[in-house]
Amino acid sequence: MNKIEHIGIAVKNLDASCELYERLLGAVCYKKENVESEAVNTAFFKTGGNKIELLAATSAGSAIAKFLDKKGEGIHHIAFDVDDILAEMERLKAEGFNLLNEQPKKGADNKLICFVHPKDTNGVLIELCQDIKNI
Ligand SMILES: CC[C@@H](C(=O)O)C(=O)SCCNC(=O)CCNC(=O)[C@H](O)C(C)(C)COP(=O)(O)OP(=O)(O)OC[C@H]1O[C@@H](n2cnc3c(N)ncnc32)[C@H](O)[C@@H]1OP(=O)(O)O
Numbered sequence: 001m002n003k004i005e006h007i008g009i010a011v012k013n014l015d016a017s018c019e020l021y022e023r024l025l026g027a028v029c030y031k032k033e034n035v036e037s038e039a040v041n042t043a044f045f046k047t048g049g050n051k052i053e054l055l056a057a058t059s060a061g062s063a064i065a066k067f068l069d070k071k072g073e074g075i076h077h078i079a080f081d082v083d084d085i086l087a088e089m090e091r092l093k094a095e096g097f098n099l100l101n102e103q104p105k106k107g108a109d110n111k112l113i114c115f116v117h118p119k120d121t122n123g124v125l126i127e128l129c130q131d132i133k134n135i
């Protein structure tokens with residue numbers, strides 16, 4: 001795995017949190033994107049070489065809605081950049097990790113993604129990300 005690609009933060013109100021993070025980071029949100037397959041609206045920030053992904057639920061059944069209900073707003077996942085997501089998925093499976101999707105799926109910001117179950121990773125949801133332009 002390579003560097004942290006982004007940190008995902010679950011929020012209740014995307015517009016209010018966007019305004020808050022603009023003030024906090026002194027940076028403007030560079031992209032907002034709806035990802036229907038994950039039932040989320042996202043907003044992205046770059047600061048000091050780091051990337052923050054704010055996530056708000058668009059339906060009660062979404063992973064973000066369930067997380068907000070159980071734990072409230074806060075860090076939801078850590079995403080790592082990978083060069084070859086299929087190879088990394090195979091490596092992790094061989095190491096005994098449970099992947100939450102069998103095949104890479106389309107994420108936000110032009111990425112292919114896969115999640116590792118937080119029960120296998122000390123309670124932290126891990127996302128793998130491969131840039132679509134590197135395929
Ligand atoms: C925008 C697209 C994309 C990107 O491009 O970056 C994203 O980031 S999408 C982000 C949202 N999508 C996902 O999170 C998909 C992967 N997640 C899942 O498949 C599920 O959320 C889950 C992790 C399998 C949990 O689902 P489920 O078992 O149905 O939910 P429960 O509420 O019953 O939780 C069970 C258990 O897991 C704990 N949990 C849930 N989410 C997290 C989390 N983010 N981090 C740590 N732990 C988490 C939850 O607390 C429960 O624990 P116990 O109560 O101890 O059993």
Ligand SMILES: [Co+2]
Pocket residue numbers: 006008053077079127
């Ligand atoms: Co993410």
